[in-house]
Amino acid sequence: xxxxxxxxxxxxxxxxxxxxxxxxxxxxxxxxxxxxxxxxxxxxxxxxxxxxxxxxxxxxxxxxxxxxxxxxxxxxxxxxxxxxxxxxxxxxxxxxxxxxxxxxxxxxxxxxxxxxxxxxxxxxxxxxxxxxxxxxxxxxxxxxxxxxxxxxxxxxxxxxxxxxxxxxxxxxxxxxxxxxxxxxxxxxxxxxxxxxxxxxxxxxxxxxxxxxxxxxxxxxxxxxxxxxxxxxxxxxxxxxxxxxxxxxxxxxxxxxxxxxxxxxxxxxxxxxxxxxxxxxxxxxxxxxxxxxxx
Amino acid sequence: xxxxxxxxxxxxxxxxxxxxxxxxxxxxxxxxxxxxxxxxxxxxxxxxxxxxxxxxxxxxxxxxxxxxxxxxxxxxxxxxxxxxxxxxxxxxxxxxxxxxxxxxxxxxxxxxxxxxxxxxxxxxxxxxxxxxxxxxxxxxxxxxxxxxxxxxxxxxxxxxxxxxxxxxxxxxxxxxxxxxxxxxxxxxxxxxxxxxxxxxxxxxxxxxxxxxxxxxxxxxxxxxxxxxxxxxxxxxxxxxxxxxxxxxxxxxxxxxxxxxxxxxxxxxxxxxxxxxxxxxxxxxxxxxxxxxxx
Amino acid sequence: xxxxxxxxxxxxxxxxxxxxxxxxxxxxxxxxxxxxxxxxxxxxxxxxxxxxxxxxxxxxxxxxxxxxxxxxxxxxxxxxxxxxxxxxxxxxxxxxxxxxxxxxxxxxxxxxxxxxxxxxxxxxxxxxxxxxxxxxxxxxxxxxxxxxxxxxxxxxxxxxxxxxxxxxxxxxxxxxxxxxxxxxxxxxxxxxxxxxxxxxxxxxxxxxxxxxxxxxxxxxxxxxxxxxxxxxxxxxxxxxxxxxxxxxxxxxxxxxxxxxxxxxxxxxxxxxxxxxxxxxxxxxxxxxxxxxxx
Numbered sequence: 001x002x003x004x005x006x007x008x009x010x011x012x013x014x015x016x017x018x019x020x021x022x023x024x025x026x027x028x029x030x031x032x033x034x035x036x037x038x039x040x041x042x043x044x045x046x047x048x049x050x051x052x053x054x055x056x057x058x059x060x061x062x063x064x065x066x067x068x069x070x071x072x073x074x075x076x077x078x079x080x081x082x083x084x085x086x087x088x089x090x091x092x093x094x095x096x097x098x099x100x101x102x103x104x105x106x107x108x109x110x111x112x113x114x115x116x117x118x119x120x121x122x123x124x125x126x127x128x129x130x131x132x133x134x135x136x137x138x139x140x141x142x143x144x145x146x147x148x149x150x151x152x153x154x155x156x157x158x159x160x161x162x163x164x165x166x167x168x169x170x171x172x173x174x175x176x177x178x179x180x181x182x183x184x185x186x187x188x189x190x191x192x193x194x195x196x197x198x199x200x201x202x203x204x205x206x207x208x209x210x211x212x213x214x215x216x217x218x219x220x221x222x223x224x225x226x227x228x229x230x231x232x233x234x235x236x237x238x239x240x241x242x243x244x245x246x247x248x249x250x251x252x253x254x255x256x257x258x259x260x261x262x263x264x265x266x267x268x269x270x271x272x273x274x275x276x277x278x279x280x281x282x283x284x285x286x287x288x289x290x291x292x293x294x
Numbered sequence: 295x296x297x298x299x300x301x302x303x304x305x306x307x308x309x310x311x312x313x314x315x316x317x318x319x320x321x322x323x324x325x326x327x328x329x330x331x332x333x334x335x336x337x338x339x340x341x342x343x344x345x346x347x348x349x350x351x352x353x354x355x356x357x358x359x360x361x362x363x364x365x366x367x368x369x370x371x372x373x374x375x376x377x378x379x380x381x382x383x384x385x386x387x388x389x390x391x392x393x394x395x396x397x398x399x400x401x402x403x404x405x406x407x408x409x410x411x412x413x414x415x416x417x418x419x420x421x422x423x424x425x426x427x428x429x430x431x432x433x434x435x436x437x438x439x440x441x442x443x444x445x446x447x448x449x450x451x452x453x454x455x456x457x458x459x460x461x462x463x464x465x466x467x468x469x470x471x472x473x474x475x476x477x478x479x480x481x482x483x484x485x486x487x488x489x490x491x492x493x494x495x496x497x498x499x500x501x502x503x504x505x506x507x508x509x510x511x512x513x514x515x516x517x518x519x520x521x522x523x524x525x526x527x528x529x530x531x532x533x534x535x536x537x538x539x540x541x542x543x544x545x546x547x548x549x550x551x552x553x554x555x556x557x558x559x560x561x562x563x564x565x566x567x568x569x570x571x572x573x574x575x576x577x578x579x580x581x582x583x584x585x586x587x588x
Numbered sequence: 589x590x591x592x593x594x595x596x597x598x599x600x601x602x603x604x605x606x607x608x609x610x611x612x613x614x615x616x617x618x619x620x621x622x623x624x625x626x627x628x629x630x631x632x633x634x635x636x637x638x639x640x641x642x643x644x645x646x647x648x649x650x651x652x653x654x655x656x657x658x659x660x661x662x663x664x665x666x667x668x669x670x671x672x673x674x675x676x677x678x679x680x681x682x683x684x685x686x687x688x689x690x691x692x693x694x695x696x697x698x699x700x701x702x703x704x705x706x707x708x709x710x711x712x713x714x715x716x717x718x719x720x721x722x723x724x725x726x727x728x729x730x731x732x733x734x735x736x737x738x739x740x741x742x743x744x745x746x747x748x749x750x751x752x753x754x755x756x757x758x759x760x761x762x763x764x765x766x767x768x769x770x771x772x773x774x775x776x777x778x779x780x781x782x783x784x785x786x787x788x789x790x791x792x793x794x795x796x797x798x799x800x801x802x803x804x805x806x807x808x809x810x811x812x813x814x815x816x817x818x819x820x821x822x823x824x825x826x827x828x829x830x831x832x833x834x835x836x837x838x839x840x841x842x843x844x845x846x847x848x849x850x851x852x853x854x855x856x857x858x859x860x861x862x863x864x865x866x867x868x869x870x871x872x873x874x875x876x877x878x879x880x881x882x
Binding site: 483490542544572573575577580586 | 669
Binding site: 081082091092093094095096097099126128129130131132133135156158159160161163164167 | 747774775777780781783784836837838866867869870871873874880881882
């Protein structure tokens with residue numbers, strides 16, 4: 001794998017952000033990775049800060065058990081949020097930092113924790129109001145030249161922030177919140193931009209962080225009912241129906257599933273074989289917005 | 295007329311969307327068309343769904359009475375909304391559909407109903423969240439090559455949706471809601487984009503669907519009073535004053551008048567000779583927003 | 589100085605908008621200018637309408653006392669707002685006017701009042717909904733050819749309005765409201781655009797028109813407390829801390845200070861030597877928004 005090659009991401013991605021909470025022994029972590037690979041889920045989503053800066057190391061320990069594993073998967077990581085956390089001296093408040101020094105330090109720490117020599121994709125985690133696009137482009141160039149990061153992207157940016165950074169450095173993807181309970185990217189220009197630039201969106205919380213299954217607010221109830229009807233109609237699970245809804249956008253967003261149970265990812269993978277028709281898709285949209293189309 | 299020629303639209307357009315309600319015998323429909331042509335209103339606005347899919351046929355029946363008529367007028371039509379309607383089996387909910395298959399089928403049905411071999415301009419009626427710009431550009435290319443549609447555009451799109459489709463296919467116009475009671479396109483970037491691209495806007499409901507004349511909400515009362523003062527000052531009708539206000543934007547929006555009485559169109563045409571000065575125009579803006587300029 | 593040269597603006601600017609209220613004798617006005625020049629504040633911000641159209645003349649009278657002065661400073665002025673004011677016959681309501689005729693007349697009046705043969709930078713004061721970008725570009729070209737205005741820009745435009753005009757004429761800057769109590773340009777695309785185009789922003793009311801010091805609304809209280817803590821930490825004044833906050837944005841906005849006391853400008857100039865770190869900057873952002881970062 002090298003920087004000259006286009007970014008490869010599996011159509012369904014696995015999110016490691018809760019791995020620390022799962023309290024898995026290292027062998028179980030390895031099984032979690034292997035189960036995903038067996039499902040065709042080869043892209044793993046990280047960030048320097050997940051699990052109070054512990055997740056990448058937990059993942060790296062599992063990787064270390066199986067030498068050939070690294071080259072069978074892609075690692076996406078993020079930087080740019082600074083937490084108040086042990087091991088982060090000098091941080092008094094949570095803030096954003098897209099400075100060259102922090103990006104460089106974060107990448108080094110990620111590579112060490114993961115036990116790898118490169119990240120496949122590094123995302124700026126949140127839009128830093130102080131982002132200096134030239135400074136970032138320079139550090140991206142360095143990191144790519146050194147082979148430490150193959151591709152760069154952003155996360156949770158507005159279209160104008162994304163366009164600014166993309167003008168200085170060719171970004172390879174945009175990770176955004178998108179689910180039947182979070183429709184904003186359909187209407188705020190973010191998914192239009194992904195389609196216009198021919199770039200993959202990655203969808204975090206595609207199941208709305210579980211709210212689809214458990215919450216009782218009016219929108220969640222309406223959407224759950226619509227998805228359950230769809231699931232019954234298509235003879236699939238609620239998870240499969242929800243992921244099929246996310247996948248239906250023409251920019252083909254890659255849903256990131258973050259469950260300890262690889263069964264959830266299996267249900268997401270099943271959605272790759274289910275193409276909703278427009279009426280099915282719009283029934284969920286109408287349930288989510290609470291109104292008919294104009 | 296051919297695809298190689300620039301789109302020609304009359305500065306005032308006639309909207310047929312209520313033609314089914316008018317219950318006119320075919321000879322009267324023909325007179326309605328001819329009255330408009332005599333006024334210089336040569337562009338007629340349609341959509342596949344108007345009058346529950348009946349208007350294009352009513353219009354086509356009138357055209358058929360007068361063989362040379364078609365080449366003296368331009369037909370704008372739209373597709374992309376699917377209604378729950380008799381003759382539309384399989385539609386359970388109103389939804390949007392900008393798929394190649396639906397666009398193609400809709401154009402064929404429009405040509406048959408209108409009894410013509412081409413549309414001058416086809417608009418995607420509403421922004422379909424599932425719009426695949428490449429798929430649409432491909433079907434536009436086919437339809438243009440076949441001579442069935444000379445030009446393409448959009449309706450009710452956001453600037454980023456319009457830019458996405460325009461990137462793949464050179465759009466020829468944008469039909470939007472714009473009136474003294476609907477100022478949004480002045481401030482949300484839509485009219486900036488029309489001016490930047492040098493493309494005509496077409497204004498639907500330029501009289502706010504009659505609300506200008508009849509409603510008693512606070513904004514309607516304020517705007518009516520401002521327009522009546524303007525009308526008195528310029529010695530024109532309220533309709534002429536309102537249309538002059540719409541026409542004053544530098545992108546020269548084409549108002550679409552949808553009245554059975556061609557007198558309304560005549561009053562709109564009269565507005566072409568009336569150029570409001572900036573104070574006159576801003577008095578109406580201030581009445582509409584309810585506040586002074588900052 | 590000529591149009592071929594890039595625009596030169598001092599990093600801190602002086603605003604003359606309240607000069608009429610100051611009731612200064614002409615010799616004192618001259619001292620005010622000279623004090624600023626001594627501080628390195630060489631760019632003076634005007635508009636045709638400031639002080640009910642009186643400020644430029646007050647400034648010009650001071651300039652006239654010291655023949656070599658003009659070439660040591662830059663004059664920024666604005667046009668495009670028409671007030672109801674004595675000496676402005678025919679104006680019945682405040683409105684915007686970006687017509688060629690008004691821009692030309694305003695520039696002539698500004699040159700006469702200021703007693704100079706050129707403006708360094710002319711800004712369109714407010715976004716005129718009736719702005720014709722071609723018409724403006726033509727009058728800009730004329731005024732530049734005649735040597736009457738060296739550079740052109742805009743003020744208070746949305747990104748799409750700015751992009752439209754910039755498409756027709758290369759704008760040299762954008763003057764906007766920006767302060768710890770007015771964060772909008774950080775998030776609405778305006779400062780992204782300045783950075784993307786490599787153009788200077790100029791920040792009006794960088795001290796929120798004094799609200800930072802005197803008001804008791806919740807946001808003002810929170811921001812004042814955050815800035816006072818910052819000021820104590822850095823051993824600078826509240827003004828210096830606030831201006832350092834404005835200057836910290838990577839597009840390097842130029843704050844415009846509009847006080848009769850050149851001491852205020854001196855405190856602003858002191859901020860040029862103070863680079864806030866990200867935590868310091870974000871503490872103020874959090875105080876201003878009233879919430880933590882997501």
